[in-house]
Amino acid sequence: MLTQSKFDILREKLSPSILPISNEAREKAEAILETADFPTRRNERWKYTSVNGINKLTFDESIDDFDSFNPISANAEKLIISNGFIKKDQKQIKGVKTSWDELPTKSADDAFDALNILYCTAAIEIEFDSKIHREIELIFINNDNSVLFPRIFVKCNKESKGTLILNFQGSEESSCFTNVSTYIDVEENSHLNVHKIQKNGIGTFDLQREYVNQAKNSSFSINTFSLSGRLTRNELNILVNGSNCETFMNGAYTLKGKSHCDNHTTVDHKVAHCFSKELYKGVIDDTATNVFNGKVFVRKDAQKINAFQSNANILLSETGSVNSKPELEIYADDVKCSHGSTTGQLDEEAVFYLRSRGLSEKAAKELLVKAFLGEVLEEVEHAEVRSYVENQIEKHFSA
Amino acid sequence: MIEIKNLHATIEGKEILKGLSLNVKAGEIHAIMGPNGAGKSTLASILAGREEYEITNGEVSFDGDDLLEMSTEERARAGLFLAFQYPVEIPGVSNVNFLRTAINEIRDANGENPISAKEFMALVREKSKIVELDSSLASRSVNEGFSGGEKKRNEIFQMAMLNPKLAVLDETDSGLDIDALRIVAKGVNSLKSPENASIVITHYQRLLDYIVPDYVHVLYDGRIVKTGDKNLALELEEKGYDWIKAESQVG
Numbered sequence: 001m002l003t004q005s006k007f008d009i010l011r012e013k014l015s016p017s018i019l020p021i022s023n024e025a026r027e028k029a030e031a032i033l034e035t036a037d038f039p040t041r042r043n044e045r046w047k048y049t050s051v052n053g054i055n056k057l058t059f060d061e062s063i064d065d066f067d068s069f070n071p072i073s074a075n076a077e078k079l080i081i082s083n084g085f086i087k088k089d090q091k092q093i094k095g096v097k098t099s100w101d102e103l104p105t106k107s108a109d110d111a112f113d114a115l116n117i118l119y120c121t122a123a124i125e126i127e128f129d130s131k132i133h134r135e136i137e138l139i140f141i142n143n144d145n146s147v148l149f150p151r152i153f154v155k156c157n158k159e160s161k162g163t164l165i166l167n168f169q170g171s172e173e174s175s176c177f178t179n180v181s182t183y184i185d186v187e188e189n190s191h192l193n194v195h196k197i198q199k200n201g202i203g204t205f206d207l208q209r210e211y212v213n214q215a216k217n218s219s220f221s222i223n224t225f226s227l228s229g230r231l232t233r234n235e236l237n238i239l240v241n242g243s244n245c246e247t248f249m250n251g252a253y254t255l256k257g258k259s260h261c262d263n264h265t266t267v268d269h270k271v272a273h274c275f276s277k278e279l280y281k282g283v284i285d286d287t288a289t290n291v292f293n294g295k296v297f298v299r300k301d302a303q304k305i306n307a308f309q310s311n312a313n314i315l316l317s318e319t320g321s322v323n324s325k326p327e328l329e330i331y332a333d334d335v336k337c338s339h340g341s342t343t344g345q346l347d348e349e350a351v352f353y354l355r356s357r358g359l360s361e362k363a364a365k366e367l368l369v370k371a372f373l374g375e376v377l378e379e380v381e382h383a384e385v386r387s388y389v390e391n392q393i394e395k396h397f398s399a
Numbered sequence: 400m401i402e403i404k405n406l407h408a409t410i411e412g413k414e415i416l417k418g419l420s421l422n423v424k425a426g427e428i429h430a431i432m433g434p435n436g437a438g439k440s441t442l443a444s445i446l447a448g449r450e451e452y453e454i455t456n457g458e459v460s461f462d463g464d465d466l467l468e469m470s471t472e473e474r475a476r477a478g479l480f481l482a483f484q485y486p487v488e489i490p491g492v493s494n495v496n497f498l499r500t501a502i503n504e505i506r507d508a509n510g511e512n513p514i515s516a517k518e519f520m521a522l523v524r525e526k527s528k529i530v531e532l533d534s535s536l537a538s539r540s541v542n543e544g545f546s547g548g549e550k551k552r553n554e555i556f557q558m559a560m561l562n563p564k565l566a567v568l569d570e571t572d573s574g575l576d577i578d579a580l581r582i583v584a585k586g587v588n589s590l591k592s593p594e595n596a597s598i599v600i601t602h603y604q605r606l607l608d609y610i611v612p613d614y615v616h617v618l619y620d621g622r623i624v625k626t627g628d629k630n631l632a633l634e635l636e637e638k639g640y641d642w643i644k645a646e647s648q649v650g
Contacts, residue, residue, distance in 0.1 A: 349487050357501040367496075
C-alpha cells in the first residue's frame, strides 16, 4: 500500500492553479512532488525548521478584495495582490505583466517551488529597462486562511536601474500559507535593489525562495525584514556569474511568542573581481527560535573576491534559541573573506546605565535593541522603507 | 536631602557596609574618602539602586521618601544622579538621543511636557561648554571610543543636562590628568546651588583642591569613622589611612 506523503495531504486541501502552466513545467513539478515529502531533521538544510504545522492550517478560497492597503513608498508604482490573487481593475504599469498565454518555464529543483508552480495564484513579471530609476512596489495583502502562491519574475535589463519593494502584510491575527518563488536576473551594468518586508499574521507560514543571477558589472542588493509570523523561511540564492559585481544582503528579524525564522543564504562567486557583503541581525524573545545559515562559495578561478558575512543575535529571554551557521567554501587562493556569528544577551550594565539616567527598563532595552538593529537599517538607503521598519520595531516592543 | 541611617549591606553573603550613617542637606558638598575596600563604591552602587546588593539593615530617606523602595529609574526621576566610576560604552545609541529620552522620561514622571527640540539643543550647547566637551562628542554614540577623560567629562555633561538634586560622584577623578580634573571640578562647581547637594567619593585628596567640600568623611570597614572639614582631607593626604585604621580599631 502506498502511504500518503505530507505533500499529498497538503495538495488535497489546495486548489490547482488556473494559470496557463506549460506542460514541461507541470510535468517536472509533478515528478518532483511524486517522490518528495516534507523535509525532516535528517535533511541538513532543514535541520532546525519543521514545516509540519502547515498541514494543520485551514484554507478558505473565498477572495476578499481589500479596499484599503498601506503602501510603503509614496513614489513607487504599485500592484496589489489581494489574498494571493491580482486585484481586479488595477491600472496597467509599464513593464509589469500579470496576464499570460503561458507562464515562463523557469523552475528550481525544489519541492516547494514545484508546489508553487502547480498551485500558483498569481504570476508577475517585472522588467526594468531604463537608465532612469524606477520603483515598483508589490503589496501582498491578506487576511485569515488565505493561500498566497505568487511566482515573480524580475528582469533588470542591461544598464537599467530599479527598486522593487515586496511588501507582505497580513492582518495581525491571521494564519495563512505563503509560498513564493522569485527569479531575478540582474543583467550587465544594471543596478537592482530589492526590499522584502514580511509582516505576517501570527499564525502564518511563509516560505520564500529567491534565485538571483548577476551578470558582469552589476550591483544587486536585497534587504529582508522578517517582522512577524509563525514560521518564516527565506532561501536566498545568488549566483554571481560576471566579474566586477557587487552584492549586498541585509536582514533584520524581530521574533517573539512562538515565532520561528530561518534565513538560508547562498552566494556563489563563480568569477573573479567581485564584492559581497552580508549582514543579518535579529532579536529573539519568549520561546521564539531563529536559524541562520549563510554559505559563501568562492570557485577555483574566482580570484580577488572580497566576501564578508556577519550574523548577530540578541536573546531577550532565557527560552529563545538561535542556530547560526556561517559557512565559507573557498577554492581560490587570492581572496579576502571573513565571517562571524554572535549570540548573546543585552548588556545588563548598559541597561543599568540607561536606567540610572531615568529611562524605564523597557525604554532602555528598546533603545539598545534599536541601536543593535540600527546597524542593518543604516544600510538601507530607501528612507521610507527604513522608517517603516523602524516603526514596526517600535510597535513590536509596545505590543 | 538624603539621610542614611545605620545602613548594612551584603553582597554574596559578605558584609560590606556595617552601619553607615550620613546626613546631607541641600547646598552641601560632602566628600567621602577611604582606603580601598572600605565600601565607597558599594555606597554609590546602593544609592543608585544596583540590585546585586542586599540591604540587611538600616534606611535611606531621600527628600522624605524611602529610597530603598524605589527602582533605579524612579531614583533618577526623583533627582538622584550617579556619575559612574566606569562609564559604559553603548554603541549605536547617540548621546543626545539618549539624553533627550532621559529628560523626557523625567519630565513625564513629574507631569511636565516634553522638551522642545530647540530648547533641548540650546541646553546641549550651553552644558557641553561647561565641561569643554566638543559638540561632536555629544552627538556620537554614548562613550564609544571616548578617552578616559572624555568619558568622565561626559558623565558631568549628563549631570549638567539632567540637573539633579543630589549628585553622587563615584571616583570621578580616577584616571584623570590634571586638565581633565580641573574641567570636571569646574562642572561640578558650576552646578552647585542652595537647592542641590553632592557626594564626592574619592580615594585621593587631589580632587578636593578643586571641589571644596563642606564635610569630609572617612569611610573605613563599612562605617564612617571620622568626619571633619576640608582639613581632614589634607591630613589624610599627608599621613595616609593607617592612623585612621589604628584609631578605629582601638575605638
